[in-house]
Amino acid sequence: MKPKAPLPSKDGVAPSYLWLQDAPQQWRDMLVFLCARFPGVSEDTWRQRMARGEVVNQRGEAMTPASPYRRGDCIFYYRDLEGREEVIPFEETILHQDDHLLVVDKPHFVPVIPTGRFLQESLLVRLKKKTGLDNLTPIHRLDRETAGVIIFSHNPDSRGAYQSMFQQRTMDKTYEALAGLLEGRDFPFVYRSRLVDADKFFLMREEAGEPNSETHIDLIERQADQALYRLNPVTGRKHQLRVHMAALGIPILNDSFYPHTVPADAADNYDAPLKLLARSIAFTDPLSGDVRYFESLRRL
Structure with a gap:
């Protein structure tokens, strides 16, 4: 269960949190633990964050470098990036906003939530700063490489109904x-397979067995x-459409994952976006009973 954060959002970014579990003896204090848990963040950076009161427990008590590691505590801190963040030169479009939902037309290359080398350039942080809606939460997934319609909830009271x-x-x-071109098939048709995690943690692969994707x-x-x-996923497995198209021998144009993965440190090619678009979402509103339909304004 997500605890209530004792820190406010900072520049559109909500504080991250971490529950403390059983501790090895070498974690004699919070500084040692944080440096071990986040090796990409320097000791000096953690000291500076603590000096600013930006590392606290669930009771709002500020952590110092010498604060003991206590199992069962929940530590809140602000995620930050070392160095300058890459600016993604594409803008999202708000398609709809009401008392419960924010519907957005996402551009290619923009991650939905902070991840990896992106924080301020994530769609969630961009939208919080643009709208002032601090309770924004995406209620479904959309790959960073994919453009199109994505729906956010900004009302905690109704979020569960939409999720x-x-x-x-x-x-x-x-x-x-x-x-x-896919030859030798009559359209439309249904493709089913069993998708499992691949050896690389961010990829999926097919294997023999009972299908779990359609x-x-x-x-x-x-x-x-x-x-x-036109692709209509019945299930929502990670990278499902990309894996299915590659398995059919027609990988989606400019796919950097399937069937072959480009090096992880390769720069984004803004002139060659993945040719996959979340064209539309339609549903019966669980609160009003109205039929809702939202469509992307983008074209492949």
């Missing part, structure tokens, strides 16, 4: 993808040596 739609698969999600695939139009496809 349950995605958990129970009672919404219709439509994607579009550009890929090579995608409905249709042809929208042929375009010379490639085609525009």
Whole structure:
């Protein structure tokens, strides 16, 4: 269960938190622990954060370098990046806002939540700063490489009702993808397979066994040596559409993961975005009973 944060948001970024578990003896104090737990953050940086009162426990008590490590405590701190953050030169568009939801048209390359080398450039932080909605939370996933419609909740009282739609698969999600020509198939058709974690933690792969993923695939139009496809995922497995298209022998254009992964330190090629778009989301509103439909303004 997520505890109530004793620190406010800072520049659009909510504090991160960490529950303290059983401790090895070498963690004699909080400074030693934090340096071991976050090796990418220097000791001087942790000392500076503590001096500013930016590392506290669940009771709001400020941690010092000498504070003891106490099992069962919850430590709050602000995530930050060492050095200058890369600016992503694409802007999101707000499609809809009401008392419960914020619907956004996300550009390619922008991560939904802070991750890796992105913090201020994440969609969540951008939107908090743009709208002033501090309770924003995405209620479903969208890959950093994928553009299109994504829905955020900003009302904690109704969030569960909207999240349950995605958990129970009672919404219709439509994607579009550009890929090579698929011959020998009658459209539309259904593709099913079993997806599991690959050796690299961020990838998925297919294996033999009971299918746990399903995608409905249709042809929208042929375009010379490639085609525009309509993809309707019935399940929501990580990278499902990308793996399925690659398995069919028509990987989505500019996919840097499937079927071959580019080096992790390769720079983004802004001239070659992944040709995958979350075109639309439709659902029956769990509060009003109205049919809701949101569509991206972007084109592949």
